[in-house]
């Protein structure tokens with residue numbers, strides 16, 4: 001991914017993350033932007049050039065950009081030998097055709113190449129498509145947060 005592509009994708013990555021944090025009830029809509037900005041500053045102090053952060057664009061053979069991957073080899077919240085997938089996304093009109101599984105396989109190959117011995121990630125509970133992808137690709141649950149709204 002080029003720096004220009006990074007700058008165009010990052011707002012989408014952040015917006016999706018904020019929407020999911022609100023959707024599952026972790027963040028209130030009023031605090032969400034401030035929390036996201038704080039995490040952004042912590043994770044990407046040097047933006048695109050932050051050490052240990054790796055960005056990829058998925059393209060078809062016709063060079064159409066259909067998704068992206070954000071992989072970290074210096075994760076802040078995983079064991080030292082694990083690479084962390086912060087974002088993996090296939091464009092909506094290209095989903096359900098096997099590209100997500102292929103991009104995940106690329107993430108694993110890249111993680112191995114960069115010296116990691118495991119890959120870890122966070123997935124929100126309601127995201128059943130992603131959970132099925134990870135479970136059927138050999139990922140095990142390492143921790144599980146639960147929440148019940150009190151009416």
Ligand SMILES: CC(C)(COP(=O)(O)OP(=O)(O)OC[C@H]1O[C@@H](n2cnc3c(N)ncnc32)[C@H](O)[C@@H]1OP(=O)(O)O)[C@@H](O)C(=O)NCCC(=O)NCCS
Pocket residue numbers: 087088089090091094095096097098099100101102121122123124127128129130132133136
């Ligand atoms: C998750 C995502 C990357 C999967 O990409 P995709 O190209 O649609 O997935 P694939 O076609 O490779 O399918 C991979 C697996 O996902 C699951 N899956 C895909 N579409 C599904 C659907 N509509 N319903 C249920 N499971 C589905 C299946 O387990 C599938 O494996 P199978 O085809 O062998 O049964 C894509 O849906 C996406 O970009 N979602 C929005 C961003 C996101 O949620 N990212 C993950 C954050 S943790």
